[in-house]
Amino acid sequence: MKPTIRLGKIAGLQIGVHYTLLLAVALITWTLAEGFFPDAFPGWSRVAYWLTSVVAALLLFVSVLVHEMAHSLVARSRGLPVEGITLFLFGGISSLSAESRSAGEEFVVAVVGPLSSLVLAVLFGAAYLASSGNNSPVTAVLAYLALVNGMLGLFNLLPGFPLDGGRVLRAAIWGATHNLYKATRVASTIGQAVAFAFIAWGVFQVLTGDVLGGLWIAFIGWFLNGAAESSRQETSVQEALRGVRVAEVMDHHPETTSPSMGVDVLVREFFLHHGKRALPVEEVGQLVGIVTITDAKEVPPDRWPFTRVSQIMTTSPLYSVTPDSTVAEALRSLAERRLNQLLVMSNGSIVGMISRENIIQYLQLMSDYGVWKKPGILQRLGQ
Ligand SMILES: [Zn+2]
Structure with a gap:
């Protein structure tokens, strides 16, 4: 994915934004301002809800950036070339221009992303608990970031390729069988199963009344399915071309x-x-x-x-x-x-x-x- 806007470099990594991110920030701000914050923290003015929601949505993407930077920095420390990070509709993508050379390397690069999200969840959670009891926007944002980083960490640990959990699974199968192609096939098939589960869950949500939330989940499933399918096809091509000069x-x-x-x-x-x-x-x-x-x-x-x-x-x-x-x-x-x-x-x-x-x-x-x-x-x- 090519970034639409380049934001600059952090720790030598080129950070970019794809235009679909604006849509995500707008949608998240809207659902927070009209749903989550008024429900959980009643009694503020409408302006306060909207301003808090904008800040929370932007900090969510800063959290996503931390997750991606963890992948990229670990990859780079292991000598893998890293081009940069692009934030988009569903989160972030680290552009690693080479695949891992060993199962152990793949495992470490993959697992460090969800781990950093879970660490952020714990930190924001602790800060929330320290400030809890008051109904201020700061407390509300801390609660939201704790929750959403926890979800991000757990979601990415789902064992379907191309999610981080799928990469961890692929690394495990790769390590056990010494066959990267087979490992990718298995991990992307499970990835497609996860994707279909998301689509089914999304459709169910739509049918039971949560149209926006359901569409969002189904859309994530559709995206995951496409990514799993293309990595499976890529593996198939690589397998066919193996050893050909x-x-x-x-x-x-x-x-x-x-x-x-x-x-x-x-x-x-x-x-x-x-x-x-x-x-x-x-x-x-x-x-x-x-x-x-x-x-x-x-x-x-x-x-x-x-x-x-x-x-x-x-x-x-x-x-x-x-x-x-x-x-x-x-x-x-x-x-x-x-x-x-x-x-x-x-x-x-x-x-x-x-x-x-x-x-x-x-x-x-x-x-x-x-x-x-x-x-x-x-x-x-x-x-
Ligand atoms: Zn990740």
């Missing part, structure tokens, strides 16, 4: 173009006639850039005859893999950088290109030969 899948004879070529010729000859989506640009045998359909599209067609490849090509960074890299690594690199193709370089010269289409074709062939049966994901990979 870039050299086996890549285009061995990529056509190249020159910086001085006109964009009109590029589009007609290479993109339209040869069905290429991207070409390396070479000048006297040296790679100088890469040019794609997207680059050409940024120039109005009537300007194509007057524009040269050198004016639209990307010169840096030029991402590449080696022929010996695994296809799984190439796919990860494509996904992370939202690219469609990578150069394949060996000893400083181009030996091929690998694109999403190459990988999809390979998986399609595996599927056609009955080696692998998950064609459903092919469409998603192509995006």
